[in-house]
Amino acid sequence: LSSNQGNMGRLELLQTLSGHQGRVWNVAWNPRGDILASCGEDKTIRLWTTEGTSGQGDSIVGNWVCRSTLVDAHQRTIRAVAWSPCGNRLASASFDATTAVWERRIQQSGGLIRGKEFECVATLEGHESEVKSVSWARSGRLLATCSRDRSVWIWEVENGEDEELEGEFECAAVLNSHSQDVKRVAWHPERDLLASASYDDTVRLYMEDQAHGEWSEIAVLSSHTSTVWGLSWEVQRGEKTEVGCRLATCGGDGSVKIWQEFGPNNTEGVAPGPNGYPTWKCICTLSGHHGGRPVYDVSWCPCTGYIATACGDDAIRIFGEAVGGDSIDFGTPSVELLATQRSAHLQDVNSVTWNPTVPGLKGALCSARMSSG
Amino acid sequence: MAKLEKLENLNPKLFRRCDDRVISSEEQDENVCDEFDNREIFDLIRSINDPEHPLTLEELNVLEINNIHILKTFLKHVVFHVDNQNNEINVRFTPTIPHCSMATLIGLSIQVQLLRALPTRFKVSVQVTPGSHASESAVNKQLADKERVAAALENTYLLEVINQCLTLKQGA
Numbered sequence: 001l002s003s004n005q006g007n008m009g010r011l012e013l014l015q016t017l018s019g020h021q022g023r024v025w026n027v028a029w030n031p032r033g034d035i036l037a038s039c040g041e042d043k044t045i046r047l048w049t050t051e052g053t054s055g056q057g058d059s060i061v062g063n064w065v066c067r068s069t070l071v072d073a074h075q076r077t078i079r080a081v082a083w084s085p086c087g088n089r090l091a092s093a094s095f096d097a098t099t100a101v102w103e104r105r106i107q108q109s110g111g112l113i114r115g116k117e118f119e120c121v122a123t124l125e126g127h128e129s130e131v132k133s134v135s136w137a138r139s140g141r142l143l144a145t146c147s148r149d150r151s152v153w154i155w156e157v158e159n160g161e162d163e164e165l166e167g168e169f170e171c172a173a174v175l176n177s178h179s180q181d182v183k184r185v186a187w188h189p190e191r192d193l194l195a196s197a198s199y200d201d202t203v204r205l206y207m208e209d210q211a212h213g214e215w216s217e218i219a220v221l222s223s224h225t226s227t228v229w230g231l232s233w234e235v236q237r238g239e240k241t242e243v244g245c246r247l248a249t250c251g252g253d254g255s256v257k258i259w260q261e262f263g264p265n266n267t268e269g270v271a272p273g274p275n276g277y278p279t280w281k282c283i284c285t286l287s288g289h290h291g292g293r294p295v296y297d298v299s300w301c302p303c304t305g306y307i308a309t310a311c312g313d314d315a316i317r318i319f320g321e322a323v324g325g326d327s328i329d330f331g332t333p334s335v336e337l338l339a340t341q342r343s344a345h346l347q348d349v350n351s352v353t354w355n356p357t358v359p360g361l362k363g364a365l366c367s368a369r370m371s372s373g
Numbered sequence: 374m375a376k377l378e379k380l381e382n383l384n385p386k387l388f389r390r391c392d393d394r395v396i397s398s399e400e401q402d403e404n405v406c407d408e409f410d411n412r413e414i415f416d417l418i419r420s421i422n423d424p425e426h427p428l429t430l431e432e433l434n435v436l437e438i439n440n441i442h443i444l445k446t447f448l449k450h451v452v453f454h455v456d457n458q459n460n461e462i463n464v465r466f467t468p469t470i471p472h473c474s475m476a477t478l479i480g481l482s483i484q485v486q487l488l489r490a491l492p493t494r495f496k497v498s499v500q501v502t503p504g505s506h507a508s509e510s511a512v513n514k515q516l517a518d519k520e521r522v523a524a525a526l527e528n529t530y531l532l533e534v535i536n537q538c539l540t541l542k543q544g545a
Contacts, residue, residue, distance in 0.1 A: 023523070041523070076527050077523065077524070077527060079520070095523075095524050095527055129524075130524050132520070148521075148524065181518075181521065183520070199514075199518070226514070227514070227518065252514075252517070252518075293496075294517075312496070346493070346494060347493060347494070348519070
């Protein structure tokens with residue numbers, strides 16, 4: 001992505017990866033940004049790396065190839081994949097009502113180390129129907145899943161990040177606040193604060209009450225007029241904002257919204273929420289950009305602060321915050337469209353994600369392209 | 374047919390089937406580029422069976438040819454756009470009764486038929502005719518949710534029912 005040359009930036013296609021059979025639903029970068037995981041209708045997860053490199057940074061520009069295919073853990077579509085913060089674990093959410101956890105383990109044969117491969121080490125069961133999304137908390141000790149059954153589950157990972165898992169997952173909470181199908185869960189980049197997005201048009205936030213050790217809903221974000229499909233926290237620290245005090249959401253109403261947290265003693269004079277919890281307000285709505293089509297995913301770049309969207313009109317769009325915009329009303333940001341890649345794919349774009357280490361490199365974008373992915 | 378305890382609509386009003394389409398010599402010519410028209414889309418779905426009655430959707434007037442639109446919106450002033458078509462197909466159907474619990478299933482059958490028969494570039498949108506169903510917005514929202522549609526089509530029982538609706542009967 002070359003940005004801000006003139007007014008409009010330009011998106012450049014670096015590579016097209018094919019291999020999946022049928023629709024590709026989701027893509028995710030590992031924390032180092034040198035492995036891309038993809039999943040879809042064909043019940044497989046594919047891991048992609050650049051050919052012959054294991055380094056960081058410059059490896060992005062190489063030729064991406066499928067390094068391994070993870071199979072046999074799910075009976076139905078794999079809807080989403082998520083990396084643990086250490087990058088050694090991967091979780092996959094499936095329409096078969098389970099979530100699988102994969103771990104990178106040293107493969108030995110005849111006393112020789114053959115390499116590190118991912119093995120399925122746990123299957124989390126409990127949801128009554130399709131699992132739609134999965135997310136790891138920053139600490140790596142909590143995992144969240146959500147489902148068509150309207151619930152959000154929080155799982156505790158029993159042992160530490162560096163030890164091997166032996167199926168050590170315990171359900172810490174079942175949250176039933178949504179009235180419909182829950183589409184997405186995403187943990188805050190630093191805190192144990194969870195956001196969920198639903199077919200009931202709302203986003204909900206959850207925290208653990210330290211005194212009682214119980215998880216509960218602390219805020220309802222209502223403003224979208226249709227299904228909320230995507231959620232992305234702001235990871236970069238802004239001039240006036242803390243890490244993760246803003247959240248971008250997108251949905252079936254074709255809009256993207258930016259929400260901001262207002263703590264108990266905020267200078268803007270926003271009244272605090274119940275029990276002294278922060279209040280979340282929609283401070284910006286980007287509408288009219290997506291041709292009335294659903295926006296299926298949104299990704300807020302941790303390096304550049306750009307916001308990318310995946311849309312049902314086959315396009316990818318990039319938005320950026322105008323620098324030096326006046327921030328009088330609650331720090332209302334002035335966000336503008338920087339680039340549009342029409343026909344980025346031949347069908348709906350389902351997922352968009354920024355590479356976490358290389359500024360401006362657009363992570364993988366995946367489409368619903370049949371048979372070639 | 375799906376086995377049902379009792380019929381919801383005991384006495385449906387029947388409509389006469391329209392005449393078969395006349396296929397022109399131009400349409401049979403492989404060298405002539407020929408776009409999808411209303412009548413072709415109509416033919417793809419007219420013979421879908423009602424889940425409850427041994428009748429087609431056309432005979433029950435669930436579909437009317439005038440409600441089927443293939444939008445051909447040409448973009449103006451966009452010189453670099455190679456494909457001028459929007460690749461959109463919007464179908465509106467009218468359930469036989471306003472409380473028809475089969476509305477979602479009928480809509481799904483139409484959607485599946487079109488997804489199977491048409492090139493993948495088309496965006497197929499299936500909705501109930503405004504004002505024709507008590508849960509209009511709920512039915513429309515569900516049919517527009519491609520994730521739920523995809524999950525429904527992985528349900529073996531549901532897929533069997535849909536396939537039965539889509540199977541052409543003798544003489545139909």
